[in-house]
Amino acid sequence: AANPAAAPSDKEPFWGQHQGGIVTPQQRYTCFAAFDVTTNKRDELIEILKHWTIAAARMSEGRPVYPLDSTKDTEPPADSADVLEISPARLTITFGFGPTLFSKEGVDRFGIARRRPQALVDLPRFNGDQLAADKTGGDISIQACSDDPQVAFHAVRQLARLAYGKADMKWVQNGFTGDGSKGTPRNLMGFKDGTVNPPLNDHAALNKLVWVGSEGDWMRDGSYMVVRRVRIALEHWDRSPLDFQEQVVGRHKYSGAPLGKLNEFDAADLDAADSDGNPIVPDNAHMRLASAAANQGMQILRRGYSYNDGANFTAERWPPWRQEVEFDAGLLFFGYQQDPRTGFIPINHQLAKLDIMNQFITHVGSGIFACPPGAQPGSFIGATLFG
Numbered sequence: 001a002a003n004p005a006a007a008p009s010d011k012e013p014f015w016g017q018h019q020g021g022i023v024t025p026q027q028r029y030t031c032f033a034a035f036d037v038t039t040n041k042r043d044e045l046i047e048i049l050k051h052w053t054i055a056a057a058r059m060s061e062g063r064p065v066y067p068l069d070s071t072k073d074t075e076p077p078a079d080s081a082d083v084l085e086i087s088p089a090r091l092t093i094t095f096g097f098g099p100t101l102f103s104k105e106g107v108d109r110f111g112i113a114r115r116r117p118q119a120l121v122d123l124p125r126f127n128g129d130q131l132a133a134d135k136t137g138g139d140i141s142i143q144a145c146s147d148d149p150q151v152a153f154h155a156v157r158q159l160a161r162l163a164y165g166k167a168d169m170k171w172v173q174n175g176f177t178g179d180g181s182k183g184t185p186r187n188l189m190g191f192k193d194g195t196v197n198p199p200l201n202d203h204a205a206l207n208k209l210v211w212v213g214s215e216g217d218w219m220r221d222g223s224y225m226v227v228r229r230v231r232i233a234l235e236h237w238d239r240s241p242l243d244f245q246e247q248v249v250g251r252h253k254y255s256g257a258p259l260g261k262l263n264e265f266d267a268a269d270l271d272a273a274d275s276d277g278n279p280i281v282p283d284n285a286h287m288r289l290a291s292a293a294a295n296q297g298m299q300i301l302r303r304g305y306s307y308n309d310g311a312n313f314t315a316e317r318w319p320p321w322r323q324e325v326e327f328d329a330g331l332l333f334f335g336y337q338q339d340p341r342t343g344f345i346p347i348n349h350q351l352a353k354l355d356i357m358n359q360f361i362t363h364v365g366s367g368i369f370a371c372p373p374g375a376q377p378g379s380f381i382g383a384t385l386f387g
């Protein structure tokens with residue numbers, strides 16, 4: 001049965017034209033998982049997608065992954081049961097297909113190589129990238145988002161279980177953010193993050209920037225997602241003076257206003273100069289270099305989460321001969337767009353080369369995924385590609 005405690009406002013619709021979790025008002029927690037498909041059989045892959053679709057729809061409703069009485073006592077339970085009495089807390093589950101699903105090492109395992117969209121490019125290497133193989137790529141992505149971290153993890157765990165023996169987890173990353181109902185949440189640098197984003201209720205803007213149109217064949221009404229695990233050197237950041245931090249971002253820390261302005265949502269004046277003729281928003285400020293004005297009008301939809309994976313011991317043999325324990329924490333960046341070739345890639349090339357924030361951040365994980373359109377009841381996620 002559906003969790004009786006789950007009020008309608010605790011549920012986000014699963015079925016629909018678009019997948020949930022893209023323009024859904026951002027939930028507080030995410031559990032992101034990238035899978036590698038281990039079966040080479042197209043029929044088995046389709047079966048997984050069908051099971052995943054039903055399970056995702058049920059879990060979004062606050063139901064167990066399959067009815068609890070659908071398994072015998074001599075079988076493993078249909079659901080791990082750890083969120084049985086808990087609200088879905090606006091759970092959304094968003095699926096994506098990576099380049100390696102279409103062909104891996106030159107092999108077209110599932111007969112879909114010729115249907116790989118041109119927009120699903122392999123991401124280029126960006127200046128300063130230090131990508132770890134065990135936090136990069138994947139054939140299929142699953143992003144669960146919920147206002148309850150236990151619900152998000154539960155969803156990924158059930159979907160992983162349904163695919164045992166046919167798809168393996170490659171990497172998993174949890175993330176969290178502040179309560180959006182209290183204003184734009186802050187990232188671990190202490191700055192409001194997400195101020196300038198396409199408005200989620202502006203259909204014209206979303207159709208132009210986020211959703212794939214009729215040119216996209218089976219991807220119509222889908223979107224391309226780029227994920228980056230970006231480590232922030234918090235020890236370094238926390239020793240940096242406030243005025244420098246503000247110049248790095250290009251905004252005031254506490255108000256979130258663009259430098260030289262008073263309020264968070266004031267428009268930035270990128271041409272303003274001080275009495276010496278120096279730009280008020282520095283030329284190498286993150287906000288300037290990422291802005292639409294500096295990127296031929298291009299904007300992407302950001303849906304970032306902070307992550308905190310504890311700390312690592314670090315030793316450097318050469319000066320300053322230091323040993324210390326450093327936080328393994330940063331920003332789990334998600335960017336959605338109609339086409340990464342005009343969205344994330346040129347923006348990030350510019351940031352990777354010029355952004356003063358690079359003193360503090362390192363991209364250590366990465367992925368690009370084609371998130372297909374939503375599904376209607378009776379159909380499944382990926383039906384436009386495999387159906």
Ligand SMILES: C=CC1=C(C)c2cc3[nH]c(cc4nc(cc5[nH]c(cc1n2)c(C)c5CCC(=O)O)C(CCC(=O)O)=C4C)c(C)c3C=C
Pocket residue numbers: 187189191192193194195196197228230231232249251286287288290291292300302330331333335344347348351361
């Ligand atoms: C390629 C895309 C981007 C990456 C990667 C990225 C990393 C990153 N950003 C912050 C913190 C902030 N970013 C802010 C604005 C902002 N960032 C991007 C793109 C990327 N950021 C864009 C498109 C924008 C909007 C620019 C504009 O038009 O003003 C801000 C300012 C507040 C806001 O608008 O959200 C902050 C703060 C971190 C910490 C980070 C990697 C660790």
Ligand SMILES: [Fe+2]
Pocket residue numbers: 286290
């Ligand atoms: Fe940013």
